[in-house]
Amino acid sequence: METVKIGLVSVSDRAFNGVYEDQGIPALRDWILSALKNPVEMIERLIPDEQALIEKTLINLVDHDQCDLVLTTGGTGPYPRDVTPDATLNIADRIIPGFGEQMRQVSLHFVPTAILSRQVGVIRRNSLILNLPGRPKAIKETLSGVKDKDGKTVVHGIFAAVPLCIDAIGGPYIETHHHISESFRPKNFG
Template sequence: MTTTDELLIGLVSISDRASQGVYVDQGIPALQGWFAKALRSPWRMETRLIADDQALIESTLIELVDQVGCHLVLTTGGTGPAARDVTPEATLAIADKVLPGFGEEMRRISLNFVATAILSRQVGVVRGKALILNLPGQPKAIRETLEGVRASDGTLRVNGIFSAVPYCIDLLGGPYVETFDAVSRTFRPKSARPPDAAAQS
């Protein structure tokens, strides 16, 4: 872990129709906008818009991690029960480790809003030194999953999954990621924080 490295994020939107130009992809713009609001530390991203094809998804994830060197890869789309929804299968096929808590928490968050969230099959995995997460496809669901749910007075009611992501990247040997608390508060053990941050908590 270092305090100066730039976080490299891979964003993969998976949709037959969007990749064919039938409609405009919404997943990547939603993620770009969210990270622009959420991250305080340096970052940049690589984006891919691809079809619902397992071999193509696998090769794209491998490219982003093994060749491009992404620390974090987020996919959107292809996590339901339909025949063409193969994002989880592709993600698991290239994984070194599975982190079940991410999928469990994403479904729990989404169930606050829609009963059909139980049909989602999102997973979180590690490949090499990268964290790979399957997100929902809709911008509203993406934001809720990453950021969490706030009450009408602004207090956080349900934590989003991104609260745990920076520390996971620490453990994988990636850059030290800092967020804006108003969007997503990062949780780390005090022993994992820089001395000035640990002293303020």
């Protein structure tokens, strides 16, 4: 099984300055380690809400570190310092609008203010970059989806589409633990 290289970026002025402990990277790390069957190499970055620095960090994780997947957390709202989507779009080769649309669909099951989220999904070179929410519970819901009390999927999480997307852009074949995130591939695929 191929190793998957994943960049984890938490964008938060307050966590960066030590006002509180970052919870985004630990939530991302825990979810990835529980969901993926593949060996994983993670590169973690905690940075402030500075657009130029976010752009530089994303470029470095893709172009230099050659991450297959980059997950950001934080900085996706409507506030003036929330510039993660702007930075992500600036360094993108292609936009995949469905990721942002689905993240908002998942979040709308819990909060009406999900429509204010500006999360995006993009491709840069051979890497998929996804902007996730900042709270650990929302990170998990966005990635895994929403299930009813009987365990039946009500809304798919975005990670169900990630393995096929990474296949399509030339990355490793990713396998998941289906009880965490069922990855979807067409029946005639691989």
